[in-house]
Amino acid sequence: MKKSKIALLILSGLFLSACNETKPIHTEQSANLTQVKALSLKNADDLPHYLNRNIQDEVFYFVMPDRFYNGNTDNDLGSKTDIISAGGFDKADKGMYHGGDIQGLQAKLPYLKGMGISAIWLTPIMRNQAIQGDSSGYHGYWILDFNEIDPHLGSNEDLKNFINAAHKENIKVFFDIITNHTADVIKYVECHGEDGLQYLMKENDGCLYKTLAQVAAGDTYQAIIPKGQENLKSPAWLNDKKYYHNQGDTTYEGEDSIYGDFSGLDDIDTNSPEVVTGMTEIFKNVISEFKPDGFRIDTVKHVNMEFWSEFSPALVAHAKAIGIPEFFMFGEVYSGDSKELSAYTTVGKMQSVLDFSMQFALQDTLIKQQGTHKLVELFERDHYYKDSDSNAHQLLNFTGNHDMGRFAGMLKSSDFNYSEAEIIQRTMLAQAMVYFLRGVPIVYYGDEQGFVGDGGDKDSRQDMMPSLVDSYNDDDLLANVKTTADDNFDENHLFYQTFAEYADIYYQYPALRFGEQELLYADNKPGIFAVSRTTKNGNKMVIVFNTAKKAKTVNLGLSGINAVKIFPRTIADELVDGTLTVAALSFSLYQVK
Secondary structure (H helix, E strand, C coil): CCCCCCEECCECCECCCCCCCCCEECHHHCHHHHHHHHCCCCCHHHCCCHHHCCHHHCCEEEECHHHCCCCCHHHCCECCCCHHHECCECCCCCCCECCCCHHHHHHCHHHHHHCCCCEEEECCCEEECCEECCEECCCCCCEEEEEEECCCCCCHHHHHHHHHHHHHCCCEEEEEECCCEECCCCEEHHHHCCCCCCCCCCCCCCCCCCCHHHHHCCCCCCEECCCCCCCCCECHHHHCHHHECCCCECCCCCCHHHHCECCCCEEECCCCHHHHHHHHHHHHHHHHHHCCCEEEECCHHHCCHHHHHHHHHHHHHHHHHCCCCCCEEEECCCCCCHHHHHHHHHCCCCCEEECHHHHHHHHHHHHCCCCCHHHHHHHCCHHHHCECCECHHHCEECCCECCCECHHHHHHCCCCCCCHHHHHHHHHHHHHHHHHCCCEEEEECCHHHCCCCCCCHHHHCCCCCCCCCHHHHCCCCCCCCCCCCCCCCCCCCHHHHHHHHHHHHHHHCCHHHHCEEEEEECCCCCCEEEEEEECCCCCEEEEEEECCCCCEEEECCCCCCEEEEEECCCCCCEEECCEEEECCCEEEEEEEC
């Protein structure tokens, strides 16, 4: 059932009026949206050619193709010849395939370009085991075949066509890849019976992990592959049990986080030199065939560090050798510890990682209402990332994702009982920090349409196309008269328009992409957080955020400077000698003259 929605008037990012009162009107009636849309906003066309473009020029869109747009209903049921990758289509079940595909992504390239997106990151697209337990491989993380695209998403040719089309629009394409595990094919007699077909004979939540010490003492599982499944994986070497750890299920901590199975998924023995060579060749072939612009790498912290130090440089070198000079890889290391994150860009020789530490700092300041000193603590650790080929400016910034959930959903479920208007303000302020503080911004698909969600995992993987999932369709979308039962590609949506404007500003001013960041002011309570960003040739921006629920006046101690306000565009004033007032839950951006 559609709800009558009242949206907060946001004047291009001025989240509260000068008197700090909300002005509720329908989003569609906001005159300022018309003003913003009339502007000639910069997009991918205004950037350097995709082949030669630095990662710090990008604005990413992270999308789960199955939940985006159905461009070809003929592939909804997956393979017509291979039963292991067939079926699992049920649009009413949040754990099943919903029909989105590669052709659907291609059809929506104009939508993404209009929002200022310059790089698209896809969840894994290789052929999956369609069904495991009571769920499907709609998300792409249960790979059987590293040589072809999952038939639910299309064909290899469809993917090449999509990449070519994106490149014609000067938009990059990044694949999500996995080296930690494959689909769950290998079973253990002790857990699954002599035939391997029983589901967890033991009365526990999985097959208890066997430690390295146990294995060394001869206490091991008897690994088997059920009859008829001996040759499911490709390349063929992946069917050999000796290339897996076979030690039971991980608890995601300590030793077993490296050697254990993720919920039964077959954990690849990346300590093996043969596996290092084999996985490197797999992804060299992927690069050669499809010509993506880079990889996001899944479950990085669950693979031994030595693997990354060989694997990562080899793929970057291969890409450069075949004409992709700016090929870029970033890993998923689920940790809020900057020191742990940075180990993978220094010791592990990976170019970058997703900045979970920043996401946690955004939660602290904008959801938990802690002081902006939490951001200071974050950026004081940036030096950990500095080495010959990486630095904190190349980290990937985000507010939420397909595992932890959406930022709006975190606000909704917090103990502060935020109103819809305040959820909108805090969500938009978080996104502004992602765009304008050091690092590379990512928009999680659906955030630009006010998606909220009931939590993480399946609850944050809503459909952009009309959904039949009840738990999605009862969501109260932000600044939106629609529900997820409707088509949600509204280019007039407040968030879509604001993100497009953020991208325009991000592209216009090099200091927002390449400028060194210097702290100007912070509070030990909700309030002002101000930084400057300055390029080597002296271009300088000042960005001032206010996380408090009241307007704040601050002197930044910038004696003698003169700066023109760039954002919000609706207020034309100057920053003189560093004194300014910032509206509640808002930000101001200045260009120093």
